[in-house]
Amino acid sequence: MSTLAPHRELGLTDAEYDGIVERLGREPNGLELAVFSLMWSEHCAYKHSKKLLRELPTEGPAVVMGPGENAGAVDVGDGLVVAFKVESHNHPSAVEPFQGAATGVGGILRDVFAIGARPIAVLDSLRFGELDSERSRFLFDWSVKGIGHYGNSIGVPTVGGEVLFEPSYEQNCLVNAMCVGLARRDATIRSAASGVGNLLVLMGARTGRDGIGGASVLASAELSAEDSAKRPTVQIGDPFEEKKLLECCLELLDRGTLVALQDLGAAGLSSSSSEMASKGEVGLDIDVSKVPLREAGMEPFEIMISESQERMLCVIEPGRLSELLEICERWEVRANAIGSVTDTGALRVFDGDELVGDMPVAALVDDVPLYDLEPEEPTGRLYPDPPARIDAGAPVERALLALLGSSNVASKRFAFEQYDSIVGSRTVRRPEAADAAVLQLAGDGGSGAIAVSIDGNGRRVAADPYTGAVEAVLECARNLACVGAEPLGLTNCLNFGNPEKPHIAWQLTRAVEGLRDACLALGVPVVGGNVSLYNEGAEGAIYPTPIVGMVGSLPDPASTPVSAFTEPGHVIALVGPFTPDLAGSELEKLRGRLSTGLPPVDLAVQAEGLAALREAVRGGGLATVHDVSEGGLACALAESCVSGRVGASVDLSPLGASDPNVALFGEGPGGAIVAGPAAVVDRLPGAVRLGDVGGDHLQIEGLLDFDVGALAERFEGAIPAAYA
Amino acid sequence: MTFGVLRFPGSCDEVDALLACRRFADAELIWHGDRDLGGVDAVVVPGGFSYGDYLRAGAIARFSPAMEAVADFAHAGGPVLGICNGFQVLCEAGLLPGALLPNESLRFVCRQVDVEVVNADTPFTRTSRPGDVLSIPVKHTTGRYYAPGVTLEELEANGQVLLRYAAGQNPNGSLRNIAGVCNQGRNVMGLMPHPEHAVDPLTGSADGGVLFASLAAHVEALVATA
Known part of the structure; x- marks a missing residue:
């Protein structure tokens, strides 16, 4: 041979x-x-990444076990520790998705019980090509079945995760699985x-x-x-x-x-x-x-x-x-x-x-040859533009429907309903019910709950590896803040192309710098992780895709808000340091453009914003908290309406954006919509009141008016339609 | 009053069931290899994938020593509740009529559904009323209730259909929207929804408590009249 x-x-x-x-x-x-x-091998020895990873902060007051053990672990009080780690099973899943994804889950479960912790939750981060590709539909379908087969059969709930679809993952899909376990501190x-x-x-x-x-x-x-x-x-x-x-x-x-x-x-x-x-x-x-x-x-x-x-x-x-x-x-x-x-x-x-x-x-x-990367910033474009789905001049109504029906924004119910999310009796917030999964610890002798989330956005990292990686950490921390949780530790999986190529080495180096700076700014230690390199197919490398998983703690699961609007009459406001921009946005993708560059992020301001959001949630009384992410403010509002099957009337003019597309669909870190009684919302520092919950339409003053049922059809029907 | 919850290798929801039972009475686990049920007053056969369920859901578990004891217990009139995999096991064991087939979607489905109480005059439903709507989650791949037409007619006529999925809520294609049935003697019940995952509003709903409360009340009433 x-x-x-x-x-x-x-x-x-x-x-x-x-x-x-x-x-x-x-x-x-x-x-x-x-x-x-x-x-x-790269997989066992991390020979191209080990030196780089030494830059990440690994110490913090809650850390019980850091990188190097089978999984990291943090103290959650009451004599309990939470162990967690994310790992990739990308290439096996690209070759045989059902067994590849299933054994990815099996492997990460073993990592966690190897330190004496009972696995209590699994989350997955998945990337495939666009769903109009037969190969990608096949890989997505069977990866989901594989994850469900293993997790459901072993009695560990799959409580969350995320899936994004981009052309760069057509040949080389990503299947990252994160496991969270619980142990008595003295039993690890x-x-x-x-x-x-x-x-x-x-x-x-x-x-x-x-x-x-x-x-x-x-x-x-x-x-x-x-x-x-x-x-x-x-x-x-x-x-x-x-x-x-x-x-x-x-x-x-x-x-x-x-x-x-x-x-x-x-x-x-x-x-x-x-x-x-x-x-x-x-x-x-x-x-x-x-x-x-x-x-x-x-x-x-x-x-x-x-x-x-x-x-x-x-x-x-x-x-x-x-x-x-x-x-x-x-x-x-x-x-x-x-x-x-x-x-x-x-x-x-x-x-x-x-x-x-x-x-x-x-x-x-120990004495394994380690290599220095030879990073070189590319002079030209690395990735082709995605196919255009709508005209740049499309009216905002069309843009909203196209976004809600796009596979990245659309509901992932198709996937998460195939996972047992409740076994173990800890799951207080199930998938898509809130921005992070919430697991109560009362039955385990704990006093509060933990929140877990996993996030990443390769397209934004492709646009700017440093800022994109910073944003992944912020997004994950924001999802935790939306349920009132303070991050205790972070795990990451660095999915990149061939590091022996200078431009991939540059992406990896810049992304790790971004992770480091964001972790330092938020005071979150990295307790473990995994590196998956050589993610390339015949048409080139995947988007650089650092995936971030976080575990946080919160005192009172009963008062956790949901992402749905719940009560007519509740006041809606935007909180946090949010400056919408179309660079790297889903709208730009649908318009057939891949941005180069993202607006810079002020980490100190973002850290303050996250702390304020967390305190606002912990203050109680907020019924709804939902972060602004893919698809911008309009999609966040539509999602909260659809989840609650209730309308909302809002006016975005207080935000002062001159281009309606930017106001509606602009993205960037820092924003969350909140809703609750006026007395609660109005006392939040810096909250910008946008309108009220009620009726059966989402009305955005002067811009949009949609029946919530029509939005729901788009949001919930898009992925099942790909399999119809 | 003590519940006994079976534990097979591959059971997943046995601890959830144990904790749910303990909200209403005492409860303990029973190891699959034990022939002795330890004098419990009611048995719960829990959810999961007993023995891996690689052959057919519930096909192996029915042969376990503990299930032999459960069959004797049931034949003597003892109350037995089978949840999800437990329902499948009880059907395989011939303690309940009908069978569970793969879902119409051929996919695992985990979803909160509404089920209606059809017959409240049983040890499992006595604290509810006919027509009560309970919000309880389902999670299974093999939950489509099937029985021949003549059997279905008998079940309906005998009041053996205890729970039905509410209109538009049937998650698996079960015939006549059947979510739970009992035997002719009304001391063995199986259901696909998971009442043990609906005993706390914090985790979604407390409506499933009806089944455990009913069983506890049934046993207490027997003791009181004995």
Whole structure:
């Protein structure tokens, strides 16, 4: 099939191969080369992004676990911590969307229960090409089914997420999944192996040939036309196996049986074992003949790099093995002691008595070649304009209907109704009910609630990587503020093209600077994340797409506003530092233009605005709070009318915009519409009163007048119509 | 009065059901491998994907030791409530008439729906009135109630249809908008909506409490007359 040298076929450069020889003091054998190729892949080693990520702030008063653990964790009071992390499963989903998306959820769930937290929520951030493409309809449909299949079956609610459709994701869709877990602070566990002589136990599914080389083959190179041939490198998910594994691990942790716990993800046993050894500064001996296999005749190297799903690795004291086996048997979970902790500092692989691999842990995990990016600001345009859907001179009525019916603005009910959003009895605000999902902690011994959101807008980052990334953080924080939540920590997934290309390196560098500055301005630490590079198809790179997930806390879930207008007679106002602009807006996209450049953002002003919004919500009495995002003020008002099935009469002239299109559809950070009794709304500092809730029309003085039913038809019907 | 809530590997809503029951009486979990129901007064077979449901929803769970005990309990007149996967299990076990087929949409659907109480003269609905409308969520892929026409006629005639989806609210294509049925002896009920997820206005609705309150009242009344 290929005449490449073995190391090149595995994705290693000649210089990297020489580095392996130098670190080993000899040529690697086949198993060692396979393990190194995975451990040194972009996916496992972050070799193009690690230096950059060091710029992100990671410390804050609430941080319990930061980057480097399986998931980050923040203190939410009452002895509870919330663990969370977002991870990509882009290339597997582009090749086989159902299993790709399903195992993306399965993987991020394991990351969270690996630190001893019960998963209590999943959110997804999805990107596809436009829905008039058959490929994109297929990928969206089956990704949603895959997410639902895994999350619903395992009993973890999918409480939120976002989906955007842009031509740049046509070949290379994005499937990012975020999991949020809850643990008692004293019950969390780390992944560092310790205690020479302690046993290494593999729990869960048998090991098969599925997913071999997924991390290096799929996740660390560009997609190409031959990718259907890579389907066998996609793993197959079994949520039932994971459900048993989850309950079993949580029971083991509850009883204090384990010394350390780690999930098996990319690069399987190789990465999980060497990372546990690295963190504990110990060595590990593994006997692959003790690993239960799905098929006969597997080579030791295949066992070491298989990415079979639903497996966990733990370290226990030898005296507790029988206790562990008893609990595993009760849950019908397979468990086998496959090795032990040593003081050699090496990962030694045995096949029975025969030593088949011997690698210094440091060379696998810590002493990995890292690359400096060579960023260069592009001189020309990187992406073509999107196809025009309306004329630049289209009347505002047409523009509003086109926006509400566009896949980016339209209701995502089609997707979220396929997810169980309520199991666990914590969900106070379901998808699209409020700008962030709200989960009560009363049943867990907590006093308040947490709010979670996940956000990003690649098109705006493409227009201006720095400002676009800043806006992603602000949008996520604003969604939290709309339900009165204060952000405690942030996780991110950086979805970019090939970082070896200077313009992609520039996008990545500028976006990380934006994330850093926004996090510093808001005082939100980054507690973990994931990098997905090489997201390119034949037609070029995806829009640079940093995805931001946040967890915040709020004192009183009962007083959380919704995004719908609820009561005729309520007064509507705009709050926050909002300057609408058409640059990077959905309207511009529909007009067939991709902007270059976004208006600059004053982070200090935005931080103040977010604090004021949060305080306004916490002050009580507001029935409706909805942020102004895609489609501008007119779409935000229409959404609140449609959700509440009630009209509104507003006048935008107090905002002073001279171009009605800018006033109606202009976008930018900082704005939210609020509604409630006049006495509540009028005392909000800086609120601009726009009108009242009532009737069955949305009337915008001098500009628009629509029956709410007609708006609803557009907003709710658009995505189902693509599948009709 | 103590509820027993079954727990199969793959159950998802057993803790929600346990907490819902505890709002009205005592409640405990029953492990699927146990043949002994521990003297509980009523059994709840909860939602989820018992044993993965890879073969057919509920097809494996009916063979579990705990379900054998539940069948004996039901045949002796003990009240049994099956919710979603529990409804599927009870149909598979032959304790309830009919079957649950894949939704017409062939998709999972999670949605708050209105259901109407058709028969309030049962252990499961006695604290409601006929015509009461309850807001309760559904979440399932396999919830389309089906039975042969002659069976449906019998169910209607015997008052075994306890809950119906309100007009325009049928989420899955169930025949005659049936959301919940009981057996002829009126001591075994199954429904696709999740009353355990409708016991608190903060999480959407408290209307589902009717079923647990009714069961608790039924058992208390039996004890009082015993």
